[in-house]
Amino acid sequence: xxxxxxxxxxxxxxxxxxxxxxxxxxxxxxxxxxxxxxxxxxxxxxxxxxxxxxxxxxxxxxxxxxxxxxxxxxxxxxxxxxxxxxxxxxxxxxxxxxxxxxxxxxxxxxxxxxxxxxxxxxxxxxxxxxxxxxxxxx
Numbered sequence: 001x002x003x004x005x006x007x008x009x010x011x012x013x014x015x016x017x018x019x020x021x022x023x024x025x026x027x028x029x030x031x032x033x034x035x036x037x038x039x040x041x042x043x044x045x046x047x048x049x050x051x052x053x054x055x056x057x058x059x060x061x062x063x064x065x066x067x068x069x070x071x072x073x074x075x076x077x078x079x080x081x082x083x084x085x086x087x088x089x090x091x092x093x094x095x096x097x098x099x100x101x102x103x104x105x106x107x108x109x110x111x112x113x114x115x116x117x118x119x120x121x122x123x124x125x126x127x128x129x130x131x132x133x134x135x136x137x138x
Contacts (some may be wrong), residue, residue, distance in 0.1 A: 026109060028101055028102055028103070029099045029100065029101060029102065029108050029109040030099060030100055030101070030102045030108075031099045031109065033099060033100055034097060034098070034099060034111070035097075035098055035099070035100045035108065036095060036096065036097050036098075037055065037057045037067060037095070037096050037098075038057070038093070038094070038095045038096075039055040039056050039057035039058065039064075039067065039093070039094065039096070040055065040056050040090075040091050040092060040093050040094070041053070041054070041055060041056075041088045041089060041090055041091065041092045041094055042054040042055055042056045042066055042090060043090060044085070044087070044088040046074050046085035047074070048073055048074060049073055050070050050071060050072060050073060051070075051071045051072065051073070051074055051077055051083070052068055052069065052070055052071070053068075053069045053071065053088065053096070053110060053113065054066055054067070054068055054069075055067045055069065055094060055096055057106070065106050066106070067096070067106040067107045067108075068106070068107035069096060069098055069107055069108060069109070069110035070107075070108075070109055070110060071109075071110040071123045071125075072123060072124055076124070077123065080124075081121065081122050081123060081124075082121075083121060087121065088113070088121075092115070092116075093115075093116045094113050094114065094115060094116075095113070095114040096110065096112075096113055096114075097111040097112045097113075097114075097126075098110050098111050099111065099125065109125055110123050110125065111123060111125045111126050112126045
């Protein structure tokens with residue numbers, strides 16, 4: 001009976017581990033490209049497993065589109081990059097550098113956020129080693 005319990009527990013732990021690893025895929029982002037948009041902060045979702053930043057971007061006609069930018073876990077952003085859950089305020093103007101979604105939808109993998117006063121919020125993707133653009137791919 002004890003062996004069966006150990007076997008079942010091990011199988012459950014291994015199965016759960018596969019699901020945890022699966023959610024960390026960045027395959028939906030085109031990491032060979034960089035894009036930049038200017039807009040105002042719509043919202044900051046300070047949640048696990050990833051922080052989301054939502055930015056309202058106006059087109060030339062003045063119509064607003066909400067872009068969604070995914071980043072790393074709150075613990076990583078706060079520990080290594082100085083973020084906290086009140087680092088962005090709704091309505092604040094920002095410029096966002098990101099790797100776009102392959103689907104073409106508005107948003108992508110967050111690289112940096114630059115405030116109007118020049119301050120910059122960095123992420124692990126701010127480092128160019130994550131960017132394998134056409135020039136680097138040769």
